[in-house]
Amino acid sequence: xxxxxxxxxxxxxxxxxxxxxxxxxxxxxxxxxxxxxxxxxxxxxxxxxxxxxxxxxxxxxxxxxxxxxxxxxxxxxxxxxxxxxxxxxxxxxxxxxxxxxxxxxxxxxxxxxxxxxxxxxxxxxxxxxxxxxxxxxx
Numbered sequence: 001x002x003x004x005x006x007x008x009x010x011x012x013x014x015x016x017x018x019x020x021x022x023x024x025x026x027x028x029x030x031x032x033x034x035x036x037x038x039x040x041x042x043x044x045x046x047x048x049x050x051x052x053x054x055x056x057x058x059x060x061x062x063x064x065x066x067x068x069x070x071x072x073x074x075x076x077x078x079x080x081x082x083x084x085x086x087x088x089x090x091x092x093x094x095x096x097x098x099x100x101x102x103x104x105x106x107x108x109x110x111x112x113x114x115x116x117x118x119x120x121x122x123x124x125x126x127x128x129x130x131x132x133x134x135x136x137x138x
Contacts, residue, residue, distance in 0.1 A: 010063040011049070015041045018067065023098050033117055036124040037094065044091035047084050051077060094120070 019026060019041055026034055051073060053062055077088040097120045106113035 011042065011046060014049075014063070014067045015045050018045060018069070022095060023102070030117060030121075032121055032124075036121060037098070039124075040087075040091055040094045043087045047077065047087045048074070051084065090123075093123070 015038065019037060023037065026037055029037075045067065048067075048069065049063065052058070052064075053060065055073070074088060074092075077084045078092075079085065080088075097116065101113070101116045101120070104113050104116060
């Protein structure tokens with residue numbers, strides 16, 4: 001395996017752990033929503049690691065075994081005038097919407113539950129770029 005493959009594998013593992021810790025098991029969600037969650041988490045964690053590497057003078061291929069997302073560092077990322085700002089805001093918005101979705105009883109309120117999924121995916125469709133079909137490996 002090359003260094004890039006090792007780094008991608010490590011990032012996939014960090015994403016998988018972060019998703020599980022923050023959102024729980026998402027495997028029962030619609031496939032498009034799962035793909036969107038993975039894309040947002042992958043972009044955010046990759047960006048977060050770049051900032052973390054810079055702030056700790058780590059080499060470009062450094063990836064921690066575990067990742068604890070620091071709220072102060074994340075807040076700082078929201079203020080960058082770059083892709084970091086947009087990626088971080090999308091990560092925060094997704095987590096807020098997923099919190100709301102998880103609080104909705106899909107058996108008692110199936111229409112509301114589906115409407116919430118549609119709102120999340122609508123944002124994804126507006127922000128999608130060509131080739132934005134990401135598969136999770138986790």
